Amino acid sequence: MADADPDPAYSPPAVAPRLSPPVQFQPLGDRITELNESQSELLLRLQGLKQDMQNWRSKLDTQVKIYKDELSELKKVLNTELERLRSEFTELRTTLQMQQDDVTLNLKNLVIQDAPERIEEPKNLKVEDGVEKPEAPSSGNS
Template sequence: MENSDSAIPPPSVKKKNVTPINPKIAELTESRQELFSRIQNLKQDLQNWRMKMDTQVKVHRDELSELKKSLNTEVDQLRSEFQELRTTLQQQQEDVTASLRNLGLQDVSEEPKGAEGPKNVEMAQNLMEDESKETHE
């Protein structure tokens, strides 16, 4: 019988082993709850951060879109102004050529004769300068 009695631990030994388990379970449960709470807070922080980032991205995209529209408008306006300048310059060139022809002078490109060409061009330039001075005075 000693064998059977020695195999069964006395009741006091069982209580010692069981008693420390309950506080450990309670501690682990509390620790688990704290971790769960921290995870929930981190998830909420992440969600808030994402919303803020989405808002900022939208604002920046809108600003960039407005800047792009503005720049495109300015570029179109500049193109139009340059086209007007080009047309005006072509018209002035045609007017000068017509004036030279009306004065009996030929265009340099039409006169390959040499010495008279530069003389005629110089005279025409002088006449144009004189006309320009008269209109400004």
């Protein structure tokens, strides 16, 4: 049973595989020259990429500096505007407080001025038939 084929669907090839044609080797000097040229091309490409990266970084640094300067200027403007608004708000609060104090004082003065008019001397009333009637003014002859 050890000779049994593990995969019954497998059958060995009927014809021996062909070998690829023999590899043609270049002369060693030509190959070295070709490799040196490839190396030079790669070094040039690498230098170009390094230069591109330096240019990109320089542009990026310039842009970052510009943005930082703009943000700094905006921050100054914002702080100035904020201080102006705080000052105006304080002035407004003071003005409103003064107006409120003036209104309160004027109302108190009106109440004080109005009070004597409301307080009248008591009239002499007499009650006749359950109705209060003013008494006739008395003469001082009693």
